[in-house]
Amino acid sequence: MNISFDFTNMMADAVGDEHGMKKSGIDSLKDKVKLIDKELKSKRNDRTLPFFDLPYQDISSITKAAEEIRAEFENFALIGIGGSSLGPKALHKALNPPYYNELTKKERRGCPRIYFLENVDPDSISGLLETIDIKKTIFNVITKSGSTSETMANFLLVRERLAEAVGKEKAKKHIIATTDPKKGSLRRLVETEGYKSLEIPEKVGGRFSVFTPVGLLPAAVIGIDIKGLLNGAAYMDKLCKSDDIWENPAYMNAALQYVSATAKGKRIAVLMNYADALDSIGDWFCQLWAESLGKKNTINGKVINAGQTPVRAVGTNDQHSQIQLYMEGPNDKTITFIRVEKFQNELLMPRVSIDGDSLSYLGGRTINELIHAEQTATELALTKEGRPNCRITLSEISPFTIGALLYMFEIQTAFAGGLYNINPFDQPGVEEGKQLTYAMMGRHGYEEKKKEIEEMAKKSRFTIP
Secondary structure, eight states: OOEEEEOGGGBHHHHOTTTSBOHHHHHTTHHHHHHHHHHHHHHHHTTSSGGGGGGGOOOHHHHHHHHHHHHHOSEEEEEOOTHHHHHHHHHHHHHSOTTGGGSOTTTTTTOOEEEEEOSOOHHHHHHHHHHSOGGGEEEEEEESSSOOHHHHHHHHHHHHHHHHHHOHHHHGGGEEEEEOSSOSHHHHHHHHHOOEEEEOOTTOOGGGOTTSHHHHHHHHHTTOOHHHHHHHHHHHHHHTOOSOGGGOHHHHHHHHHHHHHHHSOOOEEEEEEESGGGHHHHHHHHHHHHHHHOOSBOTTSOBOOOOOEEEEEETTGGGGTTHHHHHHSOSOEEEEEEEEEEOSOOOBOOOOOTTTTTTGGGTTOBHHHHHHHHHHHHHHHHHHTTOOEEEEEEEEOSHHHHHHHHHHHHHHHHHHHHHHTSOTTOOHHHHHHHHHHHHHTTOTTOHHHHHHHHHHHTSOOOOOO
16 A cells, blocks of 8 residues: 655646746755754644644544444434534545445444534535434534534534433433533533533644544544554655655645745646545645635735635546636646545446447446546646646555545645745634624624624625615
């Protein structure tokens, strides 16, 4: 099992000087790379960036909780949003069969079905609660702050439905919380109501939390080998120890994306997965890259408006939707392919003689060969048009390779923050919207924001009925 990173088609030799990198340009970052590497390792050593050490954690409390859940419940419903949901969903979609919930309990290896309560869409919430038997369901409510409006709103609805269905005392057994060890409204509810709970390490933010109980508990409940995930992450950690950019795949990809954005006009980063199982990893990556690097100010307070816009694509589907734009539209993108060498299944296409020879070329070949040919052809076509692209190749989809891939993206993101000289671990641009929502919903302490909203409402509106 391995993972490799090929960036040949990001280089000037492949796509030309205007859009590609020169080796000398990458080498010119050498001193900056060493400084950022030293700073990251220093923060790791003083434990201000504990996500780095998650591959080596004790997971006994997580596996114990998962065993208890599997023994008692038929359904596992996750209540969370953003990093609290995208990570667990990415693991589930990547490492379980595509129609997992439709399988029998035996086919699911005795594991519960899994559902996600994310958005505050009343129809989606009602639809799920009316479809599943909540008497046979445990709800895992996940929020680091303990006060995320969407998550807590969904949780309060679920808690009420549970109390109506099984009684207030018994309802407590249907709830397990994953939150901050000390702070927040959810932690206080855990203490007063007696819910079971797991802790998110204090200095690990939501989008870096996939290797905490946020991602590992749901994964363990539905039968994913979480030790294998962590082993893959640990393998990538060792691979990314070097401060030589030519030996460090996470640093190299961060640098390529950074130079592409700041010097080559590539302000859009496309992640194109050639495996349906990796689709939700695209969603997870988009949050990681966008929320971490999309910053107005540098650490020094200089306005920079940093960051690439991440876009998720799926091959071969999006060859029939997005590729036309990537090929002939503005040359403002980098495309990162993720290719899987060995799928779990191999499908042989039958030989046919319909329609002359127009289909005969497929006969006797495999679907596996076709998807690989599609990826290679798209890569070559983009390169011929001077469109920079690179490829991450997984030998197969397994807990080990997925753990390695996600951990590489996390290191890449942290390192890219250093290149931009921004803080990749905060999200100030999200806070204003949260505060205005609190004001509109009447939360105490946000009266001034409510007045601000009322003043804005007085301004002229331009609408067409």
